[in-house]
Amino acid sequence: MADTVQFDLVSPERLLASAQVTSVQIPGADGDMTAMAGHAPTITTLRPGVLSVEGPDGASEYVVTGGFAEISADSISVLAERAIAKGDMTREHHEAMVKEAEEALSRAKETFDNEPGPVDDAAKLLADMVAVGDHISV
């Protein structure tokens, strides 16, 4: 059995998961990364996506949006603003999230007329949200 590492998934409202795991795949802002025991200390922000955890007791997946992950050699903490176990994710949840992202995009378009930065960010957020839907096939 490979080395395990302490994994915690916390949202502002509660602690979702805390277990010994072998690997965690994190949807980082600059791309997905898989963290295992002995990973170099890293802090990365999250994009909306699916977080998959593999441990001795089996694998589990969570849908996370916004937040960050703190990785060190012997612990991985993911702080997500919203985190839902994939099994609990419903079409309504996803539609609400996509709608929110669409609103953010139209707001960004209104406020920042000639600045591409925020509009692109919001568009990316929306694309990520939609991609989450494809991934979990709701």
Next chain:
Amino acid sequence: MPSLKDLKNRIESVKSTRKITKAMQMVAAAKLRRAQEAAEMSRPYTERFNAVMSNLAASVGGSDSAPRLLSGTGSDKVQLLIVMTSERGLCGGFNANIAKKAKTHAKKLLAEGKEVKILTVGKKGRDQLKREYSKHFVGHVDLTEVKRVGYADAQGIAKDILARFDAGEFDVATIFYAKFENVVSQIPTAQQIIPADFEEPEADEASTLFDYEPDEEAILADLLPRGVATQIFSALLENGASEQGARMSAMDNATRNAGEMIEDLTIEYNRSRQAVITNELIEIISGAEAL
């Protein structure tokens, strides 16, 4: 001298008041437990968040390009006070204490010649501050419909505040809420949230060098607005627990006072009843003697 009937009515009415306060106390106790649980659940997130933020802030804070949410606007002329209170009364001095703290702060700022703006969360605080500071009001957040405070509520408030900050409406923001110590003591607290004010990281913790992805400043710019929401959320939860704690002890006192009052009234009632009986006896006896 009240008649026997009056006394009896009063005893009955105090008894039903006691029933109500007793019920309210028990409801508050149950709600308090739930509020405390919610506050406890949110603690791991807040603690870790602040730990990472203070690390980041310490490493980026010194540079000129630090985000404005961290370094401030360079002025402290316009101050925004966010006063968080409850939506319901009958909770002892809870709302009054928070309002008093905010008032003292506002008075001090006004004396220093600064501009004060007030945003209220919860209608009890708004009612108390309205008399003196209504011209300083810039907004009110209504949580009457909210049964259980969720992170989304905090995000809503944070969004409102950040929009005002981006529009340059204020330089410094401070939140006022009651920190839950225990059932009998809730401490009114003022906490500055913009510019963000983090404790210095402890020396041995800062020794871990993290890789940042994307770079530190981008992370900080992403996380600072979330930090505002996080702080507001934990203040809301603390406030929720404090409110229930304050209500519980206020209602406990009220129940006890009602009990004492019933005792006093019962003694008075018995005495007057005795007096009436004695009077009647005297009348009968003197009537019999006169024959």
